[in-house]
Amino acid sequence: MQNDAIRLNSATTNLQVIRDFVSASARTAGFADDTVYKIQLAVDEACTNVMKHSYKNDPTQDIGISVSWDGTKLVVEITDSGLPFDPGQYHQPDLGTFIKQKKRGGLGIHLIRSLMDEVRYDRKNDKNLITLIKELKKS
């Protein structure tokens, strides 16, 4: 199993840095271009949610991202020490209703679930841990 990790501030300027970091690992792990794109989007959406919801847009907090891979899959772990996030509150968004109500948001989690093979959430030692898994053979 190979791995790589970064730790950065919860500022949205870092989303590009996060995407570049995850894409480089996914490419090294052997994923095709289309799947690299999907993985970086899922990680972007997860980190955006951490910045907005766990840290309430405070750009000075800490996000840790670690990526590990072997010949079969890529595992991305995102940790933060912000507010707990309850994935049980997730409902599949109804775009038509959202538009009528001029509402937005809630799309990120739906995208993450559509783009990755497995999505897990744990709360440990006052930290949120989001785990995203993509299998190589399904790419």
Place this chain on the structure above:
Amino acid sequence: MSNFSIEIREDRNIKILNLSGYLDAHNSNELEDQLKELIDAGFTRIVVNFSNLNYIASAGLGVFMAYIEDVREQSGDIKLCEMTDKVYTVFDLLGFPVLYDITRSELEAIEKFKV
């Protein structure tokens, strides 16, 4: 440093927005401000050209969700065109093709306003 930019043109009273670069939660407010400015100035026939956009996250799609009713209430629309396959996939996963006009070419998008 910005890796996202917007260029605005006008064609037969239709405003055309050319998006370039990477659109995410960091810069989606730039698109929002621009769109709001056009709508507030009375422009409700809008075409968004994605041919130079490399990447879009849901924050970008959220902007189109927030303003589409405003323009449709005034008999206008926001039509989307020239997406790369990667960008289109994101719109498709979130169900946009059912509720928005998404066309291959910019010309098709402009023509749709005449129907």
